Amino acid sequence: MAKTIRIGFLGFGTVGTGAFRMLQDNRDAIVKKIGLSFEVAKIGIKDTSKERGVDPSLFTTDLDSIVNDPTIDVVIEVIGGVDPAARLVEAALKHGKHVVTANKELIAKHGSRLVHLAKSKGLDLHYEAAVGGGIPLIQPLKHQLAGNDLVRMMGILNGTTNYILTMMEEEEADYSDALREAQEKGYAEADPTNDVEGIDTGYKISILASIAGGKQVAVNEVYREGISKVSATDIAYAASWGYRIKLLGIAEMIGEAVRVRVHPTMIPLTHPLASVNGVYNALWIHGDFVGDVMFSGRGAGSDPTGSAVIGDFLDVGRNIFAGGSGSAIPYDEGMKTAPMDDLETTYYLRIQVEDKPRTLGEISMVFGRHEISIAEMQMRTLPSEKGEIVCLTHKAKESAVQAALAEVQWLPCVSKVATTIRVETA
C-alpha cells in the first residue's frame, strides 16, 4: 500500500465529529473500499480548550496551515457559512487538495465557481452532505436520474421545521411552544431564524434546482416564506380537508427557467411527503421518464450527515487510487428563474372578519373581480362578534390572489388576513 491519504478537517462540530467517528469506527472497511490507507492529519478549530476526546495534537486554530499544508490530500470542510469557508475551500483547491464539504450556503452561493475551479485543477469537489443529510440526493440527481427532464421537485429539507410542524399537529401545540420544545431537545438553535424562516431550505432547494436545471440559481431569486405564521388552527383546518402542512422547497422547470420557492404548503395526506414526519427529510422528484421517485431519511444530525461526508470521501479516495479525479460535473451561473407572480395553484386562506351580514358577500365580490373562485369554505364564529372565514380556492394566479388579498384586508368587515398557504397536490 503505497500512499496514505492525509485528511485535514476544517471545523469539528456536529457534522465533523460524526464524519471523524465514522472514519474511526468503519476504518477497515473504508480502507478496503478505497484501496489506500488514510489518516486524519489536522483538525482546524476555533477553540482548542474544549475537550473533544481526540488526540489534542491534531488540533490547530490556524486553518490556513491546513489548506496550505503540502502533505494534505483531502480537505473536509464542515465549518458552515461563507466566511471563512469560501476563502479556505478556494485556497485548498488552489493548493491541489480535493474538497468534501457539507456547506449548503457555500455551494448555493459559490458552487458554480468552486466546482469549475476544482475541475480546472483535476480535483474532486463533492457536497452530498449539503442537502438532505445522510440521504443520497445530489449524486443520484447528477448521475442515475441525469437522463430525465426533472420537471418538478418538492422536498422536506429542514428537520427543525418538520419537527415543529409535526409537534404542532400531534400535540395541537402553538408554534411558539413547539419551537421551545424543539430547542429543548436540541433540534432547533437558540436563534432559529435560519431554519424557521426557510433560509436553510432555500439554500438546499436552490442547489437541487441548479443541478436539475444545469445552471446555478441565484439564491436571492428563491421565493421564501417561513413557518412562523402557521398556527395550530391552520393545521386543524388542513386536516379537516385531508391535508397536512409542510415547509417545502419546490423547484419546477418552466421552459428554460426554473421557479424555486420555499413556503408552508398544504399537501394531501395521501402524498408520500405527507407521512414524512419529525426530523425526517425527503425529496420527491418527478422526471419525464422515471416518473415519481422519493428519497427519505435523516436529513441532519452528526452520524447521518457524517455518513454523507464519508461517502464523498470514499469517492475522492477511490479516484486518488484508481485515477478519475476531477470528474465533477460543473454548472455555470445564470439560471433563469420564473417569477412567483405567474404561479398558478390553489390557495388556503384564513380571514378574520366582523361577524356581520354582508361580510361574506363583500369578500366574495373581491375574489370574483380577481377571477378567483372558491372550492371549499368553512365559517365559524369567534368570541366577541368576530368570525373566521376559511377557504380553499380553485386554481388561481399568485398575482391575482395577492391583489385580491391586498384589497380584502382593507374591507371594513375584515380584521385581518390571518394565513395564506399554497396547496400542492403533486
Place this chain on the structure above:
Amino acid sequence: MAKTIRIGFLGFGTVGTGAFRMLQDNRDAIVKKIGLSFEVAKIGIKDTSKERGVDPSLFTTDLDSIVNDPTIDVVIEVIGGVDPAARLVEAALKHGKHVVTANKELIAKHGSRLVHLAKSKGLDLHYEAAVGGGIPLIQPLKHQLAGNDLVRMMGILNGTTNYILTMMEEEEADYSDALREAQEKGYAEADPTNDVEGIDTGYKISILASIAGGKQVAVNEVYREGISKVSATDIAYAASWGYRIKLLGIAEMIGEAVRVRVHPTMIPLTHPLASVNGVYNALWIHGDFVGDVMFSGRGAGSDPTGSAVIGDFLDVGRNIFAGGSGSAIPYDEGMKTAPMDDLETTYYLRIQVEDKPRTLGEISMVFGRHEISIAEMQMRTLPSEKGEIVCLTHKAKESAVQAALAEVQWLPCVSKVATTIRVETA
C-alpha cells in the same frame, strides 16, 4: 466535438424501447451532459418482421455482429436471462466495449466475474436498472452510503407481486383473481412464476446484498417463498393486528455473513414500506451511521427502467469524454450466508382445526415444548365443525417454529397449517 459514441442495443423489448425513446426525446440535454454526441448504430433482435417505429436498417438478428463490431463503443444489454446475454456481454467486454445492462439474473449470477473482467480492461459495466427500475439504488449503495455498515435492507422489489397484494387488500380479492387482473393489465406475464414465486425478487436482493457485503451472494443460498399461499383471509387478519403483508427481499448482516431471504412478510402499517402500494417499489435501508433511509418509485416499466439505463449510459459517456472509465467497484465471489434456521423473529400462523374441546390445548402444548410462546390469538368457527386458530408468536427461532409446525400438522385435531408468515417490525 471529436467523437460520436456509437451504441449497440442487445434486445429491444420494454426496457430497450424506453431507453431508446429517452435517447431520442432528451437527446440535446444528454449530449450536453456527456460532452459528446452519440448515435444508435445497431439494434439486435430476434424477429425483424415486427413493426417498431424505428429505422429498420438499424435492426439485425446477428447479435454477435454487434459485440464484435469495432466501431461500437457501448453495448446496452436488455435481453434478460443468462443465455445468450452472459456470452454476449462477455464478448462485448473482451472486444473493448463498455456495457450497460438491466439484467438482474445475469448480474446476480455472474456479476462478480463480469465486473472484474470490465475492470481489468479499463471498461465500465453498470447495472443500475437491474434492481428497482428507475429508482437509484445500486450506485447510492456503492457510493453515498458506502461508509456505512449496511446492517439491514428490506425491499419491495417486484411490482407485479406488490400490485397483486395491493389488489387483494383493496378489493378483498383472492390471489387467483388478483393475479388475473394483473395479467389483464399487463403487470403480470402469462407465466407469472418468476414474479410470484419470488425468483425475480431473489435476484434483486442478492445483488443488493452482494454490494452491501462486498462479495457475491450465491443465488441458490437465497431463501425464497412466493405469494401464492397468501389469502385474503391472511390479509384481513394482518390488518386486524395493524399489519400489512408485502413480498419483501430482506438482507441482514450477521457478523461476516449475510442472511438473504424472500418471503411474504407482515410489517406494521406504520412502517414506511407499508404505504408503498401498487406497482411501486421501495428499498428501506438501515446503516450504522446513516440510520434509516428509504428510496421509492416505479420499479419496472419501459420509461422508468429506461431512465436507469440511460443514467448509466451518461456515466459511461462522461468517462469516455473525460477519462475515468473502468472505475467500477468489483466484488469477489464467496459471500458467506447465514442459515435460515437461525433466524429469530415473530410469526403469524393460521391453522385449520377440528372444532373440538382439546384442540387449543394440544396445539399449545406442542408450541410450549418448542419454547414458542404466543403473543396474540384469534379463533373462529368455520362451517361444518371446522375452526381456525390464528396467532402471532413472540420472538422464536425459525428452526423451532418449523419443528413445531411439523408436529402440529400431524395432530388429529389439526386439518392443516394454512399459512406461516414471518413478521418484521424494522
